[in-house]
Amino acid sequence: MKHFLDIAEISRESLIELLDMTANMAEINRRPVPKVPALRGKVVATVFFEDSTRTRISFDTAAKRLSADVMGFAASASSINKGESIRDTIETLEAIGVDAFVIRHKTGGVPATVTKWSDASIINAGDGANQHPTQALLDSYTIREHFGGQDLTGLRISIVGDVRHSRVARSDIQAFTKLGAAVTIVGPSTLLPSDMTGWPVEVCNEFDSVIGESDVIYMLRLQRERMNSAFVPSLDEYAQRFGLDKSRAKRMRAGSIVMHPGPMNRGVEMCVDPAEIPNSLILRQVTNGVSARMAVLFKLLGAGGIPEDEG
Amino acid sequence: MNVLIKNGRIVTASGERLSDVLISGAIVAEVGTNLAPPDGCQVLDASGCVISPGFVDLHTHMREPGREEAETIETASRAAAKGGYTCVVAMPNTDPAQDTVAVVEFVKLQGERAGLCDVRPSGCITLGRLGETLVPFGALQAAGVHVFTDDGTGVQNHTLMRRAMEYAKDLGIVLAQHCEIASMTEGAVMHEGSCCSHLGLPGWPALAEELMVYRDIELCRITGARVHILHLSTARSVDLVRAAKADGLPITAEATPHHISLTDEQLRGFDPLFKVNPPLRTRDDIEALKRGLKDGTIDAIATDHAPHAPHTKELALDAAPPGMLGLETALGVVLAETDLSLAEVIDRMSVAPARIAGVADQHGCEVAVGSPANITVFDPEITWSVVPEELASKSRNTPYVGRTLKGRVRHTILRGEAVVVDGEAKK
Known part of the structure; x- marks a missing residue:
């Protein structure tokens, strides 16, 4: 595997292999000294054309725990809008010496395009509303870790909210269904993709009708700007129809879990404190994110096998 | 000689x-x-x-004045000549725009200096293509302009467009529309359809084009102005134009080689090379456009030749400008992709566009003594x-x-x- 760009390009077998590798990394992360020399001498550049603190820190931590050197590059949104060349940025960093680029961009396709200009491995850290494949890996891992088993067969997963603008939803739907889960997407039609021909999902416009039937309630973030383009009449109305509040949390199926990719919009999609929900795995996702990203980095840059302790 | x-x-x-x-x-x-x-x-x-009458392109972006890094009137003329064109209508979205006699005269002069192709400047419909104030149609017509368009954008204001048509009818000039309701296509990078939904990209709905095609047909009906619809791209647009022609309205239309040969699936690789406005549509749209070309609903093949400097096509999809080259490949695409007879190809690429551009005395004439x-x-x-x-x-x-x-x-x-x-x- 040279790049990690799109869940659609990854076979079910490779996905399971990555989940198993994530479990190995989670074991390393539980050690008193959570660090192995597996990627010593390798350089990982995190190139974020779009601001993101969480994903960036998660990748940064993952690379360091594998002993890679990390090169950080943050381009402000304004300099990109001025037409700063992505190609020049990548070629400049590569000339300094990079083994893997971790790329985030507000527009779909940029990480895939960069593969044309670089010999390094490219990891998609989120591109537009297209893909966020490491999120799908960490989400799949978190669900598998909770429910057990080799994959997600038999689980009913509802993804609730702004699927239209969500790269998380696109990657998760592909990963979850590849791993055998049944996925329902829930939201008003304005926030669902306009043409879902071929999507392996059920579609539902009422949160209440899936709340008691799901093993996983996966809440998506609703960007507050969405109401400016008439995607929803108001945030308040959205919260009433599609927010997870106490009453809905109580009606959740026994043993089911709540997930969210973060950052949460409290009072919009999250109308209940996650700490008050017994089965919120939201922070577990963040923890597992480091392990999942270690697995991807090791898969692309490592020597194969399982990372070993320092001799 | x-x-x-x-x-x-x-x-x-x-x-x-x-x-x-x-x-x-x-x-x-x-x-x-x-x-x-x-x-x-x-x-x-x-x-x-x-041996054919020289081709006439109703839709060439020559980029001069203003964006000479992408193309000049000389290089576009050379591309046109190599593509078999003896006349091109230069689109007005230059900088400054072709909304004054001075700019129009400059474009003509540069065309004459290059001497490779008959360059006929179009004029804007509104000053600066801003959709607010009509250009001096009469003065521009006196300077040789016959086709007027705000190409790149459509005239959004319905009353302004109605006035433009009423005024244009008196002069006998052609108003050519880039049909696109701007409020429906904000941020769009590709056709709104299953491919676009899959990739999570903002889409151009077909309806954004069709609504303006319909509006202009109805404005044509009440004003009687000569209306030309630029680069039709959807099946429904073809139906609307076909019905308008059946009603006897003075409407003509064009389609581009890329809209009859490439689909939105090309965007799966996220290459801005395939970003174009109107966007590449679906296989069904392509078939409808071909039928329209065959039965004459679509009068002309026009290139929408839109040069862009390489570095601008290496930006992200939303930052990259729309448009693709067309002059040198048009004939090769049309003969490869359509079942038009040679006589029909000559009609759609030379005779009909010459008539629409008002150059039929010089171009598109049967090769005869x-x-x-x-x-x-x-x-x-x-x-x-x-x-x-x-x-x-x-x-x-x-x-x-x-x-x-x-x-x-x-x-x-x-x-x-x-x-x-x-x-x-x-x-």
Whole structure:
């Protein structure tokens, strides 16, 4: 595997292999000294054309725990809008010496395009509303870790909210269904993709009708700007129809879990404190994110096998 | 200076015949077989080739003045000549825009200086293409402008467009519309459909085009103005134009080679090379456009030749400008992708666009004694592949790399002068 760009390009077998590798990394992360020399001498550049603190820190931590050197590059949104060349940025960093680029961009396709200009491995850290494949890996891992088993067969997963603008939803739907889960997407039609021909999902416009039937309630973030383009009449109305509040949390199926990719919009999609929900795995996702990203980095840059302790 | 074209064939709706064509000055002097070259006459071999009236492009972005890094009137003219065009209508979205006599005269002058193609500037409909104030149509018409358009955007304000049509009717000029309701296409990078939904990209709905096509048809109905619809891209748009023509409205329409050969699936690789406005649509739309071209609903094939400097097409999809090259590949795409007869191809690429552009006295004239010597000689059977580095355009944004095209221009003659000989521009 040279790049990690799109869940659609990854076979079910490779996905399971990555989940198993994530479990190995989670074991390393539980050690008193959570660090192995597996990627010593390798350089990982995190190139974020779009601001993101969480994903960036998660990748940064993952690379360091594998002993890679990390090169950080943050381009402000304004300099990109001025037409700063992505190609020049990548070629400049590569000339300094990079083994893997971790790329985030507000527009779909940029990480895939960069593969044309670089010999390094490219990891998609989120591109537009297209893909966020490491999120799908960490989400799949978190669900598998909770429910057990080799994959997600038999689980009913509802993804609730702004699927239209969500790269998380696109990657998760592909990963979850590849791993055998049944996925329902829930939201008003304005926030669902306009043409879902071929999507392996059920579609539902009422949160209440899936709340008691799901093993996983996966809440998506609703960007507050969405109401400016008439995607929803108001945030308040959205919260009433599609927010997870106490009453809905109580009606959740026994043993089911709540997930969210973060950052949460409290009072919009999250109308209940996650700490008050017994089965919120939201922070577990963040923890597992480091392990999942270690697995991807090791898969692309490592020597194969399982990372070993320092001799 | 004389030119003798030997052993070609002249194709018309009523049939075809092997012919030599002798050009004297800027006029066809003789048409026949076994013509002998006069002393000092340039002889052009046309074996296996069609001798056609020169092509006329209703839709060329020459980028000068304002964006000379992408194209100049000279380089666009050279590309046009190599593509078989003897006349192009220069789109007005230059900087400054073609909304004053001064800019229009400059474009004409640069065209004359290049001397490779008859460059006819279009004019804007509104000053600066801002959709607010009408241009001085009469003064621009007096400077030779016949086609007016805000191409790149449509005129959004319904009343303003109605007034433009009422005023234009008096002058007999053509109003050409880029049909797109701007409020429906904000941030769009590709056709709104299943591919777009899959990729999570903002889409151009077909309806954004169709609503304005419908509006302009109805405005045409109440004003009687000559309306030309630019680059139709959807099946429903073709239906609307077909119905309008059946009602006898003075409407014409064009389609581009890329809209009849490429679909939105091309965007799966996120390559801004395939970002164009209107966007590449679906296979069904392509079939509808081809039917429209065949039955004459769509009068003309127009390139929407839109050069962009390479670095601008290396930006993210939303930051990259829309548009692709077209002049040098149009014939090859049309012959490869459609079932139009040669006579129909000549009509859609030369005769009909010449009529729409108001240049039918000089271009699109049947090759016959006494007609103007604006002529294209093309081989309709030869297959070839596009090599971007060999294009005459200053830019390289062709979407046809790796595709086999059929039919290629061999010679182009402008006002009696062979400006392209054996595929090579002579200046």
